[in-house]
Amino acid sequence: MRTRIVFSGSGGQGVITAAIVLAEAAVIHEGMNATQSQSYGAAARGGATRSDIIISDFDIDFPKVSQPNILICLTQNAYNTYGPIIRPGGTLITDKRFVETTRKVDARQIELPIYENVMDQIGKPIVFNVAVLGALLGIKPLIKDESVLKVIADRVPKDFLEMNTKAFQIGNEIGKAQIA
Amino acid sequence: MRTRIVFSGSGGQGVITAAIVLAEAAVIHEGMNATQSQSYGAAARGGATRSDIIISDFDIDFPKVSQPNILICLTQNAYNTYGPIIRPGGTLITDKRFVETTRKVDARQIELPIYENVMDQIGKPIVFNVAVLGALLGIKPLIKDESVLKVIADRVPKDFLEMNTKAFQIGNEIGKAQIA
Numbered sequence: 001m002r003t004r005i006v007f008s009g010s011g012g013q014g015v016i017t018a019a020i021v022l023a024e025a026a027v028i029h030e031g032m033n034a035t036q037s038q039s040y041g042a043a044a045r046g047g048a049t050r051s052d053i054i055i056s057d058f059d060i061d062f063p064k065v066s067q068p069n070i071l072i073c074l075t076q077n078a079y080n081t082y083g084p085i086i087r088p089g090g091t092l093i094t095d096k097r098f099v100e101t102t103r104k105v106d107a108r109q110i111e112l113p114i115y116e117n118v119m120d121q122i123g124k125p126i127v128f129n130v131a132v133l134g135a136l137l138g139i140k141p142l143i144k145d146e147s148v149l150k151v152i153a154d155r156v157p158k159d160f161l162e163m164n165t166k167a168f169q170i171g172n173e174i175g176k177a178q179i180a
Numbered sequence: 181m182r183t184r185i186v187f188s189g190s191g192g193q194g195v196i197t198a199a200i201v202l203a204e205a206a207v208i209h210e211g212m213n214a215t216q217s218q219s220y221g222a223a224a225r226g227g228a229t230r231s232d233i234i235i236s237d238f239d240i241d242f243p244k245v246s247q248p249n250i251l252i253c254l255t256q257n258a259y260n261t262y263g264p265i266i267r268p269g270g271t272l273i274t275d276k277r278f279v280e281t282t283r284k285v286d287a288r289q290i291e292l293p294i295y296e297n298v299m300d301q302i303g304k305p306i307v308f309n310v311a312v313l314g315a316l317l318g319i320k321p322l323i324k325d326e327s328v329l330k331v332i333a334d335r336v337p338k339d340f341l342e343m344n345t346k347a348f349q350i351g352n353e354i355g356k357a358q359i360a
Contacts, residue, residue, distance in 0.1 A: 038215065
């Protein structure tokens with residue numbers, strides 16, 4: 001099993017943190033190997049942040065993803081920049097609030113109202129990234145939800161844990177509804 | 181110019197955050213290219229966190245560092261695990277509070293009292309990672325101090341900015357004293 005994921009969006013959306021949480025959960029709580037990397041360059045200066053994650057049962061030699069099985073785009077800029085790299089047959093996840101998909105790709109396209117639900121039910125954009133993680137695992141149960149929630153519990157100040165857990169669950173239900 | 185850095189320590193020391201701040205500062209404020217990556221595996225489960233950063237004027241194809249020019253070790257475990265990978269002629273930076281160096285390497289070894297100074301002058305271990313960044317740039321002015329301070333100002337809540345700036349300066353002075 002080897003899953004190549006690219007998480008993309010803008011800096012303030014917590015894309016890198018979400019990627020780190022996912023990679024740590026796979027390693028610490030599920031005994032897998034994982035890499036997580038950022039390449040910063042012209043795209044970063046233009047505002048599109050990208051974080052690559054590889055999760056595998058085996059050793060990972062090269063931490064950069066060229067064709068992701070799973071591509072998450074949280075801004076139009078990220079979608080325009082990274083949309084074309086999706087692996088044929090992969091899964092492209094976008095948030096409806098931020099991305100209008102403009103072309104067909106040879107992948108499953110899933111457009112979700114994650115941001116809208118986070119704002120309606122919690123009202124704090126800061127937990128949007130955690131809700132996106134929940135949605136990802138709802139669609140693709142790469143690792144157990146509990147493993148991610150444990151990493152979140154270790155990272156987040158106590159007073160914010162309930163909000164983060166709720167955000168994860170909001171996203172998770174939206175994701176699961178896609179595969180029902 | 182291409183600098184390969186490995187930042188190592190334990191998860192709670194903010195090693196990954198420090199690496200991200202350094203990479204972002206190089207890219208956003210100095211127009212360079214940078215990559216920043218984590219490989220998680222057996223070492224991570226044993227408690228040694230490692231983050232690789234490459235900063236370059238040119239494109240960077242491979243984001244993983246095999247032999248760092250600069251190796252920072254903030255725990256004994258990190259030193260024992262990663263000490264041997266230092267590039268001959270490189271710079272090995274450790275914190276005196278956490279690491280006892282046990283062998284000669286073909287590199288400049290710099291042992292600094294960063295943690296002690298942060299605790300004496302600020303009393304909050306949470307800004308230790310920022311002080312280490314300050315020390316690194318004091319020893320090796322890879323990029324301008326202001327570039328890092330700008331990224332910190334963008335990331336840190338307003339109420340904590342002064343403490344972070346102070347931590348950076350404490351580390352920076354300790355680092356600069358090494359090259360005087």
